[in-house]
Amino acid sequence: MIKFWSYQTEYKNTRKRLLKSIDSTIKKGAIFFGKQLKSFEKNFIRENNGSYGAAVGSGTDALIIALKVFNISRGDEVITVSNTAIPTVSAITNVGARARFVDIGDDYLIDVSKIEKLINKRTKAIIPVHLYGQSCDMDKINKIAKKYNLKVIEDCAQAQGAKYKGKFVGTLGDAGCFSFYPTKILGAYGDGGFVLIKELNFYKKIKRLRFYGIETIDKKNRFFNNYYANENGINSRLDEIQATILNIKLKNTSNDIKKRKNIAKFYINHLKETSLILPNETKNRSHVYHLFTIYHPKGNEIIKKMMSKKIQLRKIYPFPVHLMKAYKKIVKDNNKSLKNTILKSKGIFCLPLYPNLKISEMNKIVNTLNKILYNNKW
Structure with missing residues (x-):
């Protein structure tokens, strides 16, 4: 079986180093807010050419905290x-605000001409x-x-390392929110997130919001480092173990992105003559290929036939958020204004793409897919 995503090979290659580092971290006696977290925050900000930032418990928390800021x-x-x-919208809802939806373009991203x-x-x-x-543009x-x-809060959960006109995503708006869910470009072996911000006061x-509202920076505050809430915060901590893992993996991020791009290039070269609508890298926007997203009106049938050949594909995302039961009552944007969103959702699917995907697996994927398309005259 060729899995849609797997961390097993990656873990096998780094297991000894990871376990040694994790053991060292635990022995130091700090599970939260220790040296590994401080080091990771510093390294992540530097890696993305950011100004300020803090690690949090998840990508969802990153969005919630940014909205609260x-x-x-x-x-x-x-x-x-x-x-x-879902987290993009659940974060908005969880701070009490209302999401308003703009349709997407053929690149699957927000259609900026319809925002105003x-x-x-x-x-x-x-x-x-x-x-x-x-x-996005x-x-x-x-x-x-x-x-x-208006404030611009970038959702960078799937785009760690991507650039717009030479600048990293997450540094282009007022805040940038990242996820370290295991499948991401930079993935932990658990949950984690990050908020990049431009202004010191924010x-x-x-830092207060992620830790119950407790002041941990301003030493002039009379309640500095006391168990006292200066404002209503939440509990959103990236633990030392995940920070240790991310510190190690961060060093390989650039190389992993190169591998992703090479796999994407392989797919494009071997599928460009088919009826599939393949990803298109827009000028001035570097694509890091968190996912290799394809559109075809027979997407569901293709997924089933590939699975019968023991190749896992995946639909992302098959149900637009505004059509989900949880959000129907609070969302008033109608289907007529989101035609492309609905159309694309019916035929979008993704091929396996992760740094440790083998060339033999890639060949099997494209050969099998080409054969299915040819035999069915799709």
Whole structure:
């Protein structure tokens, strides 16, 4: 079986080093907020050319905290897309705000030409989702945000290392939110997230919000490092074990992205003559290929036939968020304004793509897929 995603080979190659480092970390007696976390935060900020930032418990928490930093709450509206992971929308909902959805373009990303139509006096922010590994059109988004005095919170969960006009995603808006879920470009062996921020005061607020509202930076505060909530925060900590793992894996991120790009190039070269709609890397936007996303109207049938040949493909995302039961009652954007989102969701699927995918597996994937398309005259 060729799995859609697997960490087993990666773990086998790094097991001894990981276990040795984890053992050393645990022996030092700090499970939270120790040297590994501080080191990782410093390294991650430097790796992404960021200003300030803090690690948190998950990518979802990163979005929630970023929204809270900018005081977005009940009665406010946040513009984003429905073609995204649930956390993008659940974060907005969990701070009491309402998501407003913009349709996507043929690149599966937010259609910037349709953003302004949704802006009103309640709109407070835009969350562009750098989906599948490619950046949104940040110049146009930032221009709109500036015009209407809106915050831009980048959802970079699937785009660690991607660039827009030479600058890393996560540093282009007011805040950048990352996920370290195991399948991501930089994945832990558990949950984790990060918020990059430009301003020092907002950074201080992030540090309070992730730890119950306790002040851990400003020594002039009379309740500095005391068990006292300066504001209403949450519990969102990246533990020392995950920080240790991420510190090790961060060093390989650039090389892993190169491998992802090579696999994507292989797929494109071997599938470009088919009826599949393949990923298209837009000018001035480097694609890191968190996912290799394909569109075909017979997507469901292709997935079933590939599975019969013991090759796992996956639909991401088969159900737009605005059509899910959990959000139908609070979302008023109708299907007519999200035609491309709905259309693409019916035929989107992804091929296996991760750094340790073998060339023999890649060959089997493209040969099998080509044969299925040819035999069925698709």
